[in-house]
Amino acid sequence: MTDTAVRAAPAPAKTGPQPVTFAKALNAALADAMEADSSVVMFGEDVGPLGGVFRITDGLTARFGEERCFDTPLAEAGIMGMAVGMAMNGMRPVVEMQFDAFAYPAFEQVVSHVAKMPNRTKGRVTLPLVIRIPYAGGIGGVEHHCDSSESYYAHTPGLTVLAPATVRDAYLMLREAIRFPDPVVFLEPKKLYWSKETLDLEELRKTADDDGAPGVGRAVVARTGTDATLVAYGPSVPTALAAAAAAAEEGRSLEVIDVRSIVPFDDETVSASVRKTGRAVVIAEAPGFASVASEIVARIQERCFHSLAAPVRRVTGFDIPYPAPKLEHYFLPSVDRILDTVDELQWEDEA
Numbered sequence: 001m002t003d004t005a006v007r008a009a010p011a012p013a014k015t016g017p018q019p020v021t022f023a024k025a026l027n028a029a030l031a032d033a034m035e036a037d038s039s040v041v042m043f044g045e046d047v048g049p050l051g052g053v054f055r056i057t058d059g060l061t062a063r064f065g066e067e068r069c070f071d072t073p074l075a076e077a078g079i080m081g082m083a084v085g086m087a088m089n090g091m092r093p094v095v096e097m098q099f100d101a102f103a104y105p106a107f108e109q110v111v112s113h114v115a116k117m118p119n120r121t122k123g124r125v126t127l128p129l130v131i132r133i134p135y136a137g138g139i140g141g142v143e144h145h146c147d148s149s150e151s152y153y154a155h156t157p158g159l160t161v162l163a164p165a166t167v168r169d170a171y172l173m174l175r176e177a178i179r180f181p182d183p184v185v186f187l188e189p190k191k192l193y194w195s196k197e198t199l200d201l202e203e204l205r206k207t208a209d210d211d212g213a214p215g216v217g218r219a220v221v222a223r224t225g226t227d228a229t230l231v232a233y234g235p236s237v238p239t240a241l242a243a244a245a246a247a248a249e250e251g252r253s254l255e256v257i258d259v260r261s262i263v264p265f266d267d268e269t270v271s272a273s274v275r276k277t278g279r280a281v282v283i284a285e286a287p288g289f290a291s292v293a294s295e296i297v298a299r300i301q302e303r304c305f306h307s308l309a310a311p312v313r314r315v316t317g318f319d320i321p322y323p324a325p326k327l328e329h330y331f332l333p334s335v336d337r338i339l340d341t342v343d344e345l346q347w348e349d350e351a
Contacts, residue, residue, distance in 0.1 A: 017200045023193040025167045026056045028201055029174035030094065032208070034064050037092060040178060042069040044079060044096030044132075053098055054134060054193050076102055080109035080131070084117070087127040087183075094178060100135035101144040107152065114183045115158030127183045130174075136235045136285050137332055138191030143322040146190075148286035150234075153185040154263050154295070160216060161263040163187040165237035167197035169260060171204050172213040180216065187262075189235035219266035221273065225255035228279035228342055231270055231296055233259035236283040236333055243338035254342065262292055270296070271303045278309040279345045283333050288316035310346035 020028075034040045042057055048071040051058030060069035072079050076097060083093040097103040103110075110131070117127050137146035153161045160182060164173045170188070177184040207213055214220055222237060223244050232240040237258045244254040255273050259266070274280045280300050284293040297312045315333045323331050 015200075015202060017198050019196045020167055020199045020201065021193065022167050022170045022188075022195050023054055023056055025171040025199070025201075025204075026174055026188065027058055027060075028204075029171045029178075029208075030057065030060060031063065032205060033094075033175055033178040034060065034068060037178075038068075039090060040068070040092045040094065041086065042094045042096070043072050043082075045072060045074055045098045045102075047071060047096050052096060054190070056132075056134075056188075056193075057096065076104075076106035077109055080106035080114065083129045083131075084109065084113050084127065087129040088117070088125055092128045092130075092178060094130045094132060097131065097133045099141075099145045100133055100147040100149050103131070103133055103149065110153070110159070110185075111156050115156045118182060119158060126181050128178075128181050130177045130180075130184045130186050132174075132186045132188060134190045134193075135187045136189050136191065137322060137328050138189075138235060138285075140325040140328070141190075142324060146322045146328070148284070148317065150185075150187055150262055150284075151286060151291050154292050158183070159263060160184045160261075161187065162216065162261055163189070163234035164260065165189065165192065165222075165232075165234055165258050167195060168199060168204065169213075169258075171199075171201075172208055173216075173260070175208040176213060176216060184216075187234055191235055192238070195238070214260065217261045217264040217266055219257050219259045219261065219269040221255065221269070222258040223254070223256040225253040225277065227253045227277060228281065228345060229255045229257060229270075229273045229277045230281050230283060230338065230342075231257045231259060231273075231300075232283040233262060233292075235285055239333055239335060240283050240338065243335045243342075246335055247339060247342065252342070259296075265296075265299070267299055267303060270300065274300050274304045274312075275307040278307055279342075280304075280308075280312045281315060281338065281341050281345070282312065283315045283338060285317050285332055287319040288314050289319045291316060313341050313344065315341050 047057040230240040282293045
């Protein structure tokens with residue numbers, strides 16, 4: 001380790017429950033993973049001394065040195081290719097794509113090498129790497145900065161695709177992703193970076209160390225209900241919860257499922273909820289055609305057909321490029337659009 005890697009003394013950590021942002025939880029997860037495992041390295045555009053566009057890597061270079069948290073050229077394909085080589089040789093690289101659509105130049109590396117290397121080598125070569133992608137809209141950005149690109153990755157066999165929606169999950173799921181033996185696409189909803197929860201980070205660290213989180217491939221019931229199920233992931237979960245709260249004021253009980261893990265998908269939790277309520281609406285920001293939302297609808301229809309009182313519906317972005325900031329509120333799923341769709345679930349047949 002060179003002189004540049006001499007660690008700055010970490011600031012004394014606050015103890016006990018305290019407000020923690022989504023961004024701070026990710027930063028803490030990265031720092032804790034790097035502290036626990038010297039093979040974990042973090043790199044990407046501006047992630048070094050600047051701490052990243054969204055400051056997710058703030059302080060990591062000062063703490064762990066330039067060998068373990070460093071800037072790269074503006075060359076996403078090169079970033080991904082370097083991560084593949086490092087993972088093949090015993091490292092656990094974590095890369096940041098800065099913005100969702102910036103990852104497209106690296107997509108060939110992801111599809112041709114990241115996703116296929118373990119299968120290509122019959123498991124002899126694993127790729128324990130994490131591709132962090134700040135994604136989706138709601139920040140007043142433009143196309144190339146607000147894309148919901150999850151369908152591309154979910155459609156590619158060999159990738160695990162995760163999308164946390166809570167501050168607690170931001171920490172726990174990133175720790176688990178870094179420990180995971182296979183490549184993970186980790187989707188970070190940008191508009192949630194500034195959301196807060198009161199959490200005890202020390203307790204979270206113990207939960208992560210004890211493997212006490214729900215885990216990859218597990219959805220959770222974010223709100224219980226009896227009349228219909230809202231299925232959402234990532235940035236759409238808070239919107240679904242707000243819709244459920246508004247519906248409750250009108251006497252309608254909506255259950256909300258936070259998918260968390262897009263691939264692998266938790267059919268058991270989703271199906272159990274839909275069989276209980278008999279109605280379902282799937283919510284996602286991405287355009288609806290050939291989307292993750294479409295896949296979830298199909299899986300519910302296949303598994304819960306005889307329990308359904310109405311066709312499963314979707315509330316998604318429209319099949320257009322991401323609009324200009326002044327128009328994005330028309331594009332994104334809203335509480336009103338969700339409630340209007342719930343109202344269309346053939347309630348009159350229940351009488």
